[in-house]
Amino acid sequence: MKLHQKRLLYAGLIVLLVVIWIFYAANGPQTTAVLAGTVRAATLLALGAMCGMIGERSGVVNIGIEGQFLLSAFAAFTVASMTSSLFLGTIAGIGMGLLMGWMLAAMAVGLKVDQIIAGTVLNIAALGLTSFFYDRSRSLGVGKYTNIDLGPLADIPLVGTVLFSRPPLTYLTMALLIVVHVALFRSVWGMRTRAIGEHPGAADTVGIDVLRLRYFNVTIAGGLAGLGGAYLALEAVGTFSRAMSGGRGFLALAVMIFGRRTPFGAYAAALFFGFTTALQNQFQLNNTFDIPPQFVGMLPFIVTILVVALSGLIGSMRDPAALGQTYEKG
């Protein structure tokens, strides 16, 4: 990031904090509710965006995140309700995500199927399978993940509620942001991953097994989407319902692009999109506007369209050069 961009970023942050403080002074409970909702919505988007960026950084487009969310949520919910263990449910969600990541890798990397088609297959399969096996009578006997207060930090007004009194998977996601950032930009794995997404031929000539690394990355990334599914069923909502991912897998891709395929950038973008979702919820709850709720519900998606269109104008980061291409040796 260039210096003037950094200054702009800091200036923006300060303005944002001031605005939040003013709102908090004016209406404490509602501001707290909106910001808490922001973080809640952002968690799922951040997980999906990290899944997408690990794939795209290695040159594989994953538009199957939506399906990965949905089927993982289903697996997490089913296992949790059968075993009465949220932990086992979470593990099942991650496992399902890994399995679907592996399936995407097998199609897109192994069999060299067009990546968009492979991702679409996942989405359709997930919707079909979950609708077929969905059992209305099942419920989560043990309830969903509850908030954990981080000691005295949780008592800070506003900030404490928004950041330090959250359920466990939200904390885990925040930690994963740091892990993925360090891994992508500082580790040997990350350097090689970025290389195979930009110029697989160059990586090949220095002895990096391009196809194997892509296979591995797409599979592992699926685990992140799987965690997203578990989060959705076991922490955010507490049940499973048909098509409950509701387009957020695709929204995660927009978040990833807007965040320039970096974890922190994606989280900032996820907070922004999460904010529109939370605001929309709050409007509907309070009947702020006298218009049909469906229109208020469109808010996050209208903002998505505007932001993605605008980011194209501003000139966002260019894609990894080998994105979407299968790699042939030689």
Add this chain to the structure above:
Amino acid sequence: MSEILLGAHDVSKRFPGVLANNQVSLQLERGRILALLGENGAGKSTLVNILFGMYRPDEGHVIIKGERVDLRGPDDAISRGIGMVHQHFQLVPPMRVVENIVLGAEPVLRGLVDLGEARRRVIELSRRYGLEIDPDAVVEDLPVGMQQRVEILKALYRNADVLIMDEPTGVLTPQEADHLLGVLRELTQTGLGVVFITHKLREVLAVADDIVVLRNGEVVGQTTPAETSENGLAEMMVGRSVMLRVDKSVAEPGDVVLELEKLSVEDDRGQIALNEVSFEVREGEILGVAGVEGNGQRELVEAITGLRGLSSGLMKIGSDEFTSGSTRQIAEKGVAHIPEDREKHGLIGVYSLEENSVLNRYHRKPFSLRGFLRRDVIKRHAEGVVDEFDVRTPSTSVPASSLSGGNKQKLIVGREFSDDIDLLVAAQPTRGIDIGAIEFIHRRILDQRDKGTAVLLVSAELDEILGLSDRIAVLYDGELMDVLDAEDSNREKIGLLMAGITDSKSSA
């Protein structure tokens, strides 16, 4: 005899339908430069890929440091001290120099890439071999010569004893090329061996200790610069005596056919690729455009042929002015185009030779009537082109993609020349084709000139420019450096202009 660093022993490699290498043997000794010479398709690439572990030989074996080895892949070759600098650089453009050099063999500290250590090692290497480089520069911002240096350092970082250089001078100015040859010389002083692959005879004679010539997958000659000459080498490469210089008469320029006035053009990314370029081409003369590739030549050709819009300036063809025009409008003015990329812009691979032979005028009489193609007329036309331009093909109904590079090019030339033309725009007309076809195409271009056609010849091969042109324009970074008369120009003069150095600048 000193140690054999790298060798091939009776190596054969078959691909479906071709025997790419037939019992090829060669030996590279420590501290020597071995030039591997041959035409396109002679089997150089196959041999090099075998030496670097990309392919496995069907018969025979590779020798590294006197030992018979069975390479399992490039990483195996690398770990045995073989380094390769590919013709198309294998660098990750948005990454920094240091990252590119250590990629795949990264120093590690507590699980993370130790960039500090990497930087130290790169600086140490570049000092030891006198290859100055900024380790933190981003590769895509570097000029081509520097990128090549990164490639060499990449090999040295992996403790290479052997450097395989695949057509390393194709993208360099003559001075940069000479500098590279000097660098390679110095590297051999430290005990390295170099395999130098090229089709440029001059460089072979200048730098090689040993020369191996390949033709049709076989070694047809082993010699040294002292024992041979450019003509001798060319004869070995082609298998018969060849004319390296085309005989040409003095040009008799007539009226101006193409006139450019302060022409500016943008490239695909919207950057200025050609900045206020003005020149003219007359009837009966060849204007050669010299320059290292990527200095605006492609955009110039595309602008003149209507493939790319002008951002400002004016273009005059005959008496018609163009500020924008479709390719067809321009072609109708008698402009023929031999495009740089014959696969992409010259031919449609899945179409037959017949269809390809009328691509520029299928819509006109006599080739079509009331919207229907007249297959019989087109077939006769194609047969005429194939005959006259010596296109080697079993029939005119086979797809164009089945032809060899040289024959594809002859088909394009035949198509473009079988109409009455006033202006010929020829971009890299002999790239990647055999010497026989090159001779033929050069002869035909000169014939066109003698018939009074104005010719704009764009080529990255300086020898081609010097051999054919009556006047020579030099492009550097989108600017027209100068237009010289062919008699007053020589390799050094043009080379300096290609590097952006004018007399006024160098004396300042």
